[in-house]
Amino acid sequence: MKSTSLLERLDPRTKIISFLSVIFCMVLTPITRIRDFGLYFLLILAIGFCSRITPRQILRKMCIAIPFVLFIAMFVPFLKEGTVFCSLKISHWKFDVTYEGILTFLNIIVKSTLSVFLLAIATATTPFPDFLKGLDMLRAPRLLVMLMSFMYRYIFVLIEEARRLMRARSLRYFGSRRGELFRTTGYMVGTLFIRTYERAERIYSAMILRGFSGEALSVKRFRISALDILFMAGIIVSLVCIISGIVNKIERAKASGAHLWQGL
Amino acid sequence: MAGIIKVSHLQYHYPDGTVGLNDVSFEVQEGETMVILGANGTGKSTLFMNLMGVLDGVGSVEIMGMPLYKANLKEIRRGMGMVFQNPDDQLFCPTVMDDVSFGPLNQGQSPDQVIDAAQKALALVDLQGYESRTPHHLSFGERKRAAIATVLSMNPSILLLDEPTSGLDPRSVSKFINILYTLKSQGKTLLIVTHDLFLTQEIADRVLVFSEEKKPVAIGNYKEILSNHDLLLKNNLIHQHRHRHDEVVHEHEHRHGYVHEH
Numbered sequence: 001m002k003s004t005s006l007l008e009r010l011d012p013r014t015k016i017i018s019f020l021s022v023i024f025c026m027v028l029t030p031i032t033r034i035r036d037f038g039l040y041f042l043l044i045l046a047i048g049f050c051s052r053i054t055p056r057q058i059l060r061k062m063c064i065a066i067p068f069v070l071f072i073a074m075f076v077p078f079l080k081e082g083t084v085f086c087s088l089k090i091s092h093w094k095f096d097v098t099y100e101g102i103l104t105f106l107n108i109i110v111k112s113t114l115s116v117f118l119l120a121i122a123t124a125t126t127p128f129p130d131f132l133k134g135l136d137m138l139r140a141p142r143l144l145v146m147l148m149s150f151m152y153r154y155i156f157v158l159i160e161e162a163r164r165l166m167r168a169r170s171l172r173y174f175g176s177r178r179g180e181l182f183r184t185t186g187y188m189v190g191t192l193f194i195r196t197y198e199r200a201e202r203i204y205s206a207m208i209l210r211g212f213s214g215e216a217l218s219v220k221r222f223r224i225s226a227l228d229i230l231f232m233a234g235i236i237v238s239l240v241c242i243i244s245g246i247v248n249k250i251e252r253a254k255a256s257g258a259h260l261w262q263g264l
Numbered sequence: 265m266a267g268i269i270k271v272s273h274l275q276y277h278y279p280d281g282t283v284g285l286n287d288v289s290f291e292v293q294e295g296e297t298m299v300i301l302g303a304n305g306t307g308k309s310t311l312f313m314n315l316m317g318v319l320d321g322v323g324s325v326e327i328m329g330m331p332l333y334k335a336n337l338k339e340i341r342r343g344m345g346m347v348f349q350n351p352d353d354q355l356f357c358p359t360v361m362d363d364v365s366f367g368p369l370n371q372g373q374s375p376d377q378v379i380d381a382a383q384k385a386l387a388l389v390d391l392q393g394y395e396s397r398t399p400h401h402l403s404f405g406e407r408k409r410a411a412i413a414t415v416l417s418m419n420p421s422i423l424l425l426d427e428p429t430s431g432l433d434p435r436s437v438s439k440f441i442n443i444l445y446t447l448k449s450q451g452k453t454l455l456i457v458t459h460d461l462f463l464t465q466e467i468a469d470r471v472l473v474f475s476e477e478k479k480p481v482a483i484g485n486y487k488e489i490l491s492n493h494d495l496l497l498k499n500n501l502i503h504q505h506r507h508r509h510d511e512v513v514h515e516h517e518h519r520h521g522y523v524h525e526h
Binding site (some may be wrong): 127128129132149150152153154156157199202203205206207208209210211212213215218219 | 313316318338341342345346348350352353354355356357358359361362365366367369370371375378379382396398399400414415418
């Protein structure tokens, strides 16, 4: 058996629950407690060290999602009303950047970056079929799980089909009026739709013929091990510590020179 | 020997009015391998869909002593499995294991039985160790074999195979023929739709020839049918064109998959 990292050995359910709770806590923490986010970062970093993925892999995965967030967050500082921090003047337009806007911007950026960081670790250590199984065992809506499973199975088949159509077009396309291009593109989309529709019918009959009656059953059962419980307990304890602001209290206690327990 | 599949005067029209099957009657004996030969678009696959009860034609079909009615469909599909031509239609789960265990799970077998059945089926098609692979990452030949395994895991006594060797390279074809031999020796009834005469010669007990009028025109022992050149030529199963043998140019029929002497 090949050696696997701690994260890969965990039950997908453990990962879903603990990662979701980290994200949940993080999202509910007000941005003004900026020190807490440093702690969240350390926690996620620690989770990352439980896997064998390289920082490069994680960064590459994060690069896919971050631009979307940036694009959305970019305009926030200008739109939020409040005390003006500074203003930009472009010809006769004036844009006010407000303190509140900057805070919201930071809020979005910090939280989403940390969440994407965690998700990058999660996806790198969990095969998608296992993740689906975990969701199913956690009683996620079955229709949703099945939908995702079909998407995972057929997205590449579909992309290949589209690529074949596009190649066939480009081999016979010698440049013509723009209208012509739109027309052929329209035909291609239509063809793709019809082929997909027919494929769906064949797949459905293949399912029916093997006794499908509305329930997608699955056999590879996972088991929660001591390792899973330990991991989950570790995550929850760290979350509680962060939320209760225990670190702040300890520091304050240290500063005042009192005994540690008095600080608590 | 009892007729395990009995079809008489089966007709099918597609919703748009196109004739799918035109008065089809035949009988398959238990344990025999019948190859249904026919050119493209002669209704072979339509016949399979009718036998499985997916399409609903007019006429009478009896399978394993049960008439093909809605009430019997579940029982019939328990004993008769069909493998689609395109493995991408047959394999719809995220992993090979999910796909192979799909049938047995729906039949209500216990997890241990299901795993056992799935392992056996995968071993039969020589795909051990492929359990957690994604169908998309398999080669075409491997996907074809995985597709068969998804039906074998349900342990049916009748197997319908739609174009099992189409699109396969020679080595994959011979691997496939070995699998079919194994199934045959297990006493399974095989119904194979193809226009591959090589496969027919290798595996068939009897051959049913479909004409382009979407109905059977001949049935018989494989030697009888395969040596009837006129029949094969007329039904678009062999072709005839000019040949050059050094200096001699003449015209004669050409059988796919055969090395022929002159």
